[in-house]
Amino acid sequence: MQSIELTSAARALGLLADPAQGHAPVALGSRPPEALVAMLRSMMLIRAAENGIAELVRTGEARCPCHLAAGQEACAVGVAAALDTPRDKSFGAHRSHGHYLAVGGDLDALLAEVLGKETGCSHGMGGSMHLVSPEHGLLGTVPIVGATIPIATGAALAARLDGSGGVSVSFFGDGATEEGVFHESMNLAATMALPVLFVCENNLFSSHLHISLRQPDWSTARYAEAHKVAWEVVDGNDVVAVADAAERAVARGRAGHGPTFLELVTYRWYGHVGPRDDQDVGVKRDGELPLWKRRDPIRRLEEALVASGALEPGDVASLRQAVDADVERAVELARRAPYPQADATAKYLYTGGTR
Amino acid sequence: MKEETLSLSYGTAVREGFAYLLREHPEVFVIGQGLWSPWYVGNSMTELDREFGRERVIDTPVSELACTGAALGAALAGRRPIVVHPRVDFMLLAVDQIVTQAAKWSSMFGRAGAAPVVFRGIVNRGGEQGAQHSQSLHSWFAHVPGLRVVMPASVADARDLLVSATLCDDPVLYIDDRWLYEREADIPAIPDVDAIHRGPRIVRAGTDVTLVGAGYASYLAEQAADELAALGISAEVVDLRTINPLEMDVVVASVERTGRLVAVDGDWTVCGLAGEIVAAVVERLPLGAMVAKPRRVTLQDAPAPTSRPLEARYYPTVEKVVAAVRASVGLGVALA
Numbered sequence: 001m002q003s004i005e006l007t008s009a010a011r012a013l014g015l016l017a018d019p020a021q022g023h024a025p026v027a028l029g030s031r032p033p034e035a036l037v038a039m040l041r042s043m044m045l046i047r048a049a050e051n052g053i054a055e056l057v058r059t060g061e062a063r064c065p066c067h068l069a070a071g072q073e074a075c076a077v078g079v080a081a082a083l084d085t086p087r088d089k090s091f092g093a094h095r096s097h098g099h100y101l102a103v104g105g106d107l108d109a110l111l112a113e114v115l116g117k118e119t120g121c122s123h124g125m126g127g128s129m130h131l132v133s134p135e136h137g138l139l140g141t142v143p144i145v146g147a148t149i150p151i152a153t154g155a156a157l158a159a160r161l162d163g164s165g166g167v168s169v170s171f172f173g174d175g176a177t178e179e180g181v182f183h184e185s186m187n188l189a190a191t192m193a194l195p196v197l198f199v200c201e202n203n204l205f206s207s208h209l210h211i212s213l214r215q216p217d218w219s220t221a222r223y224a225e226a227h228k229v230a231w232e233v234v235d236g237n238d239v240v241a242v243a244d245a246a247e248r249a250v251a252r253g254r255a256g257h258g259p260t261f262l263e264l265v266t267y268r269w270y271g272h273v274g275p276r277d278d279q280d281v282g283v284k285r286d287g288e289l290p291l292w293k294r295r296d297p298i299r300r301l302e303e304a305l306v307a308s309g310a311l312e313p314g315d316v317a318s319l320r321q322a323v324d325a326d327v328e329r330a331v332e333l334a335r336r337a338p339y340p341q342a343d344a345t346a347k348y349l350y351t352g353g354t355r
Numbered sequence: 356m357k358e359e360t361l362s363l364s365y366g367t368a369v370r371e372g373f374a375y376l377l378r379e380h381p382e383v384f385v386i387g388q389g390l391w392s393p394w395y396v397g398n399s400m401t402e403l404d405r406e407f408g409r410e411r412v413i414d415t416p417v418s419e420l421a422c423t424g425a426a427l428g429a430a431l432a433g434r435r436p437i438v439v440h441p442r443v444d445f446m447l448l449a450v451d452q453i454v455t456q457a458a459k460w461s462s463m464f465g466r467a468g469a470a471p472v473v474f475r476g477i478v479n480r481g482g483e484q485g486a487q488h489s490q491s492l493h494s495w496f497a498h499v500p501g502l503r504v505v506m507p508a509s510v511a512d513a514r515d516l517l518v519s520a521t522l523c524d525d526p527v528l529y530i531d532d533r534w535l536y537e538r539e540a541d542i543p544a545i546p547d548v549d550a551i552h553r554g555p556r557i558v559r560a561g562t563d564v565t566l567v568g569a570g571y572a573s574y575l576a577e578q579a580a581d582e583l584a585a586l587g588i589s590a591e592v593v594d595l596r597t598i599n600p601l602e603m604d605v606v607v608a609s610v611e612r613t614g615r616l617v618a619v620d621g622d623w624t625v626c627g628l629a630g631e632i633v634a635a636v637v638e639r640l641p642l643g644a645m646v647a648k649p650r651r652v653t654l655q656d657a658p659a660p661t662s663r664p665l666e667a668r669y670y671p672t673v674e675k676v677v678a679a680v681r682a683s684v685g686l687g688v689a690l691a
């Protein structure tokens with residue numbers, strides 16, 4: 001399925017937001033099989049990590065709030081596939097395990113961070129909601145809604161000033177488009193033609209509230225239209241379509257043609273926070289959730305790859321076993337890793353101490 | 356005749372306050388995130404939307420600044436809104452409307468109009484939530500003339516400060532703390548609608564040392580006083596209740612009697628409430644009135660860590676208050 005070009009953002013979403021649609025295998029396009037398999041593996045790894053973290057929350061081993069992105073893997077992986085890291089910078093939000101892994105963040109350091117260990121990507125200072133992987137251009141994920149939208153805009157400004165040709169990305173949700181700073185950033189980026197990708201994963205919910213209770217329209221792309229920012233509305237559960245759209249956006253940025261807003265329509269499988277099957281906010285999604293699960297971004301790519309002959313069913317199973325084993329090992333390592341030193345609380349506060 | 360009482364937890368007392376206001380005062384409405392969520396803001400607002408209707412109990416988009424400003428506007432136009440921010444950290448997106456608009460409005464227009472708006476900011480910390488989900492920052496807000504800042508510690512105040520803040524014609528920041536929600540007490544059935552004007556309260560009388568705090572810190576001080584009693588130390592505990600305008604007579608008089616002061620605060624040290632308490636007392640007492648130097652028990656000056664062992668050391672505790680008092684009365688930690 002290609003990204004859908006319709007004049008009205010509302011109509012575009014109308015189709016994508018119907019979970020009875022879009023269950024078929026994705027169209028593979030012209031990417032080499034290795035690239036597609038790498039995307040499949042990356043999505044599988046994210047799914048396995050999310051399920052593993054869910055289990056750690058269930059058992060009480062992980063205590064920090066964990067917002068899981070199972071179901072939304074194609075958004076992170078498709079965009080990451082278009083980036084040249086660490087030249088390109090990215091930023092995430094509260095639901096960013098997937099973004100971290102998709103850009104290449106270390107799995108062991110993710111699990112260790114979730115358990116608050118010294119070996120975590122933030123040395124145990126941040127937990128699930130504060131991930132970082134500068135080696136891969138991921139400069140931070142934070143749980144204040146909308147906070148990294150202007151920050152990514154600034155990273156794009158730096159790229160322009162440097163002449164690096166780099167772009168930057170802010171991953172955020174539909175809820176973040178309700179914050180004023182989103183609009184200020186879009187205007188700033190459009191006016192200055194900054195190479196930034198505003199990636200809105202529209203999963204139709206902000207916590208317990210469906211978008212219809214928060215906005216007069218289900219699609220957030222209309223804001224891009226208003227701010228004269230180039231935009232596309234894309235099936236966020238089709239990793240190839242996401243990667244294609246992200247490549248166009250990155251090319252636009254590198255060519256000096258300014259920002260792009262990508263609305264990736266998707267759905268989260270777990271509850272807003274924690275490991276329950278989305279009943280934790282009491283929203284009756286049980287009619288919809290099974291349908292959305294049939295739009296599984298992983299299965300849709302798997303089936304396409306098998307149908308094309310790029311993979312055998314056995315290959316798929318081995319891939320899955322491999323990522324499961326990776327996650328198991330990372331969990332074990334994280335369990336055994338030490339906590340930070342007792343005096344670490346102010347350790348990273350000022351460069352060179354308080355003087 | 357025995358006064359009629361209610362057995363409530365702090366969290367349900369907050370809900371009682373809302374229910375009272377919505378029932379008795381048609382000009383009151385409530386707006387904020389999570390008001391229709393089955394979590395109902397830590398169960399402090401359970402089913403208010405069902406009872407009073409979603410016209411007056413309004414859940415919102417993720418738009419703190421707009422909702423806060425809209426509440427101020429509705430207040431100027433004759434309503435009495437309460438804006439709910441489920442975390443102080445999220446309320447910071449609305450600071451212009453609170454600090455630069457609401458707090459100044461009455462004064463800069465020569466009281467041409469009143470802004471009877473309440474901002475409810477909830478301190479919601481711990482649980483490895485980390486740096487961006489843990490702030491209190493009450494000292495910051497108390498720094499702002501024109502903004503009343505109240506911090507209920509007791510079950511009665513959880514309700515009564517909310518009610519009286521809403522009925523007060525000034526903008527009020529009401530800060531409640533999730534760590535107090537399970538606190539229980541029997542409280543009078545009728546709210547004290549003037550609670551906000553009553554100043555600090557001595558919640559425990561004592562003779563050896565004065566402990567001062569607001570909100571959860573005040574509760575810590577109360578518990579520390581119990582432990583200190585077992586050590587033969589008689590601690591007087593003053594619950595400030597309102598930290599702006601800060602009324603210090605009760606505290607000063609108490610320290611005059613006890614000669615010792617330990618200020619307890621769940622916020623950072625530098626430029627904080629604990630320092631303000633110490634300064635105000637020292638400034639007003641004659642030289643030599645104190646027999647020990649004043650002490651502060653505060654947060655370490657660092658963002659909240661997430662890691663379990665670091666978090667366990669980070670927040671003020673009863674033990675830390677007890678240790679400070681022991682040091683103050685000359686029972687060194689070595690004697691422990």
Ligand SMILES: Cc1ncc(C[n+]2csc(CCOP(=O)(O)OP(=O)(O)O)c2C)c(N)n1
Pocket residue numbers: 094095143144145146172173174175176177203205206207272388417419445448
């Ligand atoms: C400024 C701010 N306001 C409110 C919150 C509480 N909050 C945390 S996540 C969230 C939902 C955001 O929804 P969305 O942006 O769509 O992301 P999703 O959870 O769907 O991934 C909210 C309201 C917050 N973290 N920060």
Ligand SMILES: [Mg+2]
Pocket residue numbers: 173174175201202203204205206207
């Ligand atoms: Mg969302």
